[in-house]
Amino acid sequence: MTQPTPLLQVRDLRVNVGERTVLHSVSLDVQPGQLVVLMGANGSGKSTLGMALAGHPHYSVQGGQALLGGQDLLQLPAHERARAGLFLSFQSPPDVPGVKNNFFIRTALNAMHEARGQEPLDAFDFLASAKKAAKDLGLPEAMLARPVNEGFSGGERKRNELLQLSLLKPRLALLDEIDSGMDVDGVRAVVALVQKLRSEGTAFIVISHYLQMIEQLEPDAVLRLDQGCIAEAGDLELARSIARTGFARARAQAAEA
Amino acid sequence: MDSARADILAARDHLQQRGWIARRSEAFHHLPPPALDQWLGAQEPQSCEAPALDGSGWTLHPIHNQFGNHASSGIHARWLDALAPAERSELFADLPLPGSDEAAPFAWAHRALCRLGLRLRISATPGKEREPVWLELRHKPRAQAEAPLLVLDVEPGVHCVLIETHERQADACHRQVAQNLYAHVRLGAGAQLQHLRIVSPAGTDSVAHHVHATLAAGAHYAQALVATSSGYHLQRNHVTLEGRGAQARSAALLLAGADKIDLQNYTRIQAAHCASSVQALALAQGRAHVVANAHTYIAAGADEADVHQRLTGVPLAGNPRLILRPHLEILHDNVQAAHGATWGALPEDALFYARQRGLDEASARALIIEGMARALLARCLGNEDNGLLAQWLQGGWLAHAIGAQLQGDAEVQHG
Numbered sequence: 297m298t299q300p301t302p303l304l305q306v307r308d309l310r311v312n313v314g315e316r317t318v319l320h321s322v323s324l325d326v327q328p329g330q331l332v333v334l335m336g337a338n339g340s341g342k343s344t345l346g347m348a349l350a351g352h353p354h355y356s357v358q359g360g361q362a363l364l365g366g367q368d369l370l371q372l373p374a375h376e377r378a379r380a381g382l383f384l385s386f387q388s389p390p391d392v393p394g395v396k397n398n399f400f401i402r403t404a405l406n407a408m409h410e411a412r413g414q415e416p417l418d419a420f421d422f423l424a425s426a427k428k429a430a431k432d433l434g435l436p437e438a439m440l441a442r443p444v445n446e447g448f449s450g451g452e453r454k455r456n457e458l459l460q461l462s463l464l465k466p467r468l469a470l471l472d473e474i475d476s477g478m479d480v481d482g483v484r485a486v487v488a489l490v491q492k493l494r495s496e497g498t499a500f501i502v503i504s505h506y507l508q509m510i511e512q513l514e515p516d517a518v519l520r521l522d523q524g525c526i527a528e529a530g531d532l533e534l535a536r537s538i539a540r541t542g543f544a545r546a547r548a549q550a551a552e553a
Numbered sequence: 554m555d556s557a558r559a560d561i562l563a564a565r566d567h568l569q570q571r572g573w574i575a576r577r578s579e580a581f582h583h584l585p586p587p588a589l590d591q592w593l594g595a596q597e598p599q600s601c602e603a604p605a606l607d608g609s610g611w612t613l614h615p616i617h618n619q620f621g622n623h624a625s626s627g628i629h630a631r632w633l634d635a636l637a638p639a640e641r642s643e644l645f646a647d648l649p650l651p652g653s654d655e656a657a658p659f660a661w662a663h664r665a666l667c668r669l670g671l672r673l674r675i676s677a678t679p680g681k682e683r684e685p686v687w688l689e690l691r692h693k694p695r696a697q698a699e700a701p702l703l704v705l706d707v708e709p710g711v712h713c714v715l716i717e718t719h720e721r722q723a724d725a726c727h728r729q730v731a732q733n734l735y736a737h738v739r740l741g742a743g744a745q746l747q748h749l750r751i752v753s754p755a756g757t758d759s760v761a762h763h764v765h766a767t768l769a770a771g772a773h774y775a776q777a778l779v780a781t782s783s784g785y786h787l788q789r790n791h792v793t794l795e796g797r798g799a800q801a802r803s804a805a806l807l808l809a810g811a812d813k814i815d816l817q818n819y820t821r822i823q824a825a826h827c828a829s830s831v832q833a834l835a836l837a838q839g840r841a842h843v844v845a846n847a848h849t850y851i852a853a854g855a856d857e858a859d860v861h862q863r864l865t866g867v868p869l870a871g872n873p874r875l876i877l878r879p880h881l882e883i884l885h886d887n888v889q890a891a892h893g894a895t896w897g898a899l900p901e902d903a904l905f906y907a908r909q910r911g912l913d914e915a916s917a918r919a920l921i922i923e924g925m926a927r928a929l930l931a932r933c934l935g936n937e938d939n940g941l942l943a944q945w946l947q948g949g950w951l952a953h954a955i956g957a958q959l960q961g962d963a964e965v966q967h968g
Contacts, residue, residue, distance in 0.1 A: 351908075373908075374905065374908040375909075377909075378908070378911040383909075386906065390900070392907070392920075392921065394923070394925055394926065395920055395921070395923070395927075400907075403920060404910035460910065464911075
C-alpha cells in the first residue's frame, strides 16, 4: 500500500544563523492530523527549524527542501507561508504596542480570507467567536481589548498563542515550548485544543521537554534533534527514555547502538 | 493714529530694529525659519489661478461627549478684531509682551500681523459640574500670511476636553500659506485640559505654532500633537508649571514624510510636587529633516519634581535627518529626572510576528507603525473606550495619514 503524500515534507534542510550552521541536515515528514514531538538539548536547533520554515529573515536556508501540501515553502515570503497554512507559536511571543489583540487577530484572519478570495469577517461575528475561544482557553475576555502581549505574563502570552491558533485553524502548527510558563490548567487547554484541531486535520510539530504533556498529546512520532540533525526517531518510549536519562545519556546510547 | 495701528507699527519697528531670528540661534540653527517677509505677508502674491482662500479662521464645534450630550453651556467664546482698538485691547489683555528669547521675533511678527483672535473661557456647565466640557476648535486659513491668536482659560476645577484641528482642504486652494499662530492656554487651580492638536498643512505651507501653557496648583494638562510635515513646520510649546502639584504631559507624533518638522518643547517647573512628561515619536523618510527638542528646567525649590523625556526617531526609508535633543536643567536636589533619545528601525520581532500571521510586509509595517502611534497618544491622553483618543481614532484620520506616509515610503524605496 502506498503512503499518502505528507502534508509537510522536509529534506536535508540546512540553515545558518549568521555565520553559524545550526541545522546541518534535517529531514522529516508530517501527515495531515499527525503529531510529531521534537525534543533536543538546548541549542540543538529545534527553534531554528520553526523559524526557518516560517521564513524569518535572520535564518538563512543554505540547502534542502520544504514542501507544505506540495508547495515549495522556501520560495515563499513569510506571509505567504502563513497563508499557505503554516502557523508558528513563538517561544517568546513579542509585544505589539498599541495594537489591540482582537484587531490583530481579525486583521490576520482577514488577510487569510483575502488570500483565499473570501469576504472579510464581520467585526461582531469575529468578536463573538474570539470571546468564546478565549473562554475555552481560560483567557480573560479583557485580554482581547489589550495591546497584543503587552503586560501579559508568560502563561498569558502562551494562551494568547493558543487563541490565535484556535481561530486561524492552520494546516500545520509548530508549537515551540507552548507549555513553558503555563500552569496545569493551561497545559490541559493545550492538550484539548490540539486534540480538537487534530481531529479536524491540523498537523502538529510540538517542541517540548515536558513528558506529562507529551504523553497526553499521544504523538505519532518522537524525534530527537542533536547538533542540527535528527539523531533518533521513535515513539513515546523515546520521550520517556530521554526524560529518564537526559540528552547526554541518550546521545551516548544512540552512539553505542 | 489709533492704538491698534500704533501697536502694529511698534511691532514692525521692533522687528526692523532687532532683525529676524539669527542663523546661529541655538533653537533654530538646525531648521532655520523662512525670512521675515514671508511671515508679514510682504511678499508679492504668487501667480496662482486657484480661488482665494476661503477659510473661516477659528470655528467652534461643540461635540457629543462621553455622556452623549452637548456640554456647550460652559463655553464662553469671543471673536475679536485685532484692528479695532477696543477689541484688540481686549484680545491682548493680560498676555505677556514678546520677550527677548530666541523665538521673540516670531512673537513680534505675530503682533504685527494679527487680525483676528478668539478668546475662550471654559467654566463648568451648571448642574453638571463634574462632567468634562467637550469642544472642537477648527482653524482654516483666511489669508496667505496670517497670525491667528487663541486665548483659552479653563476655570479652576473645570475639566475640559479639546480637539483642535488645522487642516487644509486639499481641493479648496493651492496657495501657499504662512501661518504664525499663538495660543495661550491657562489652567486655573485644579483644572484639567486634555488637548489633542492635529496640524496637517499643505506641503508648500510655512507653519509656526507657539503654544504657551501655564498651570496653577493641581492643574493637569495633557497635550497630544499629531503633525504632518510641510516646507517649514515649527511646533513650539512653552509649558510653565507655576503651582504646587501641577502636572503636564505631552506627546508628539511627527509624521515627517519626506519634508521638515521642528518640534521644540520647553517646560519650566517652578513649584514643588510637580510632574512633567515629554514624549515624541518621529517617523521620517527620504530626505526629511526632523528636529525634536525637549528642554525641561527645574527651578530651585521645585521639591520632588518628577520629570521624564523620551524622544524616538524611526527612519522608514531613504536617508532622513533625525535630530533628537533631550535636555534637563536641574537647580534643585530632591527631584527625579530621566531622559533619553532612541533612533532605530521598526521592531523586527513584532514585524515578523505580524507577517507570520499572514500580513504582507506593507500591511505589517502599517499595523506596527499605527500601533506605536496609538500607544504614544494613549500614554498622554489615556485609552478609555469613550475617551477623547478613542473618539478621534474612530474617524480613521491617523490610519489614513500613516497610509499616505507609507505610500511615500514605497515611492522613496522604488524611486
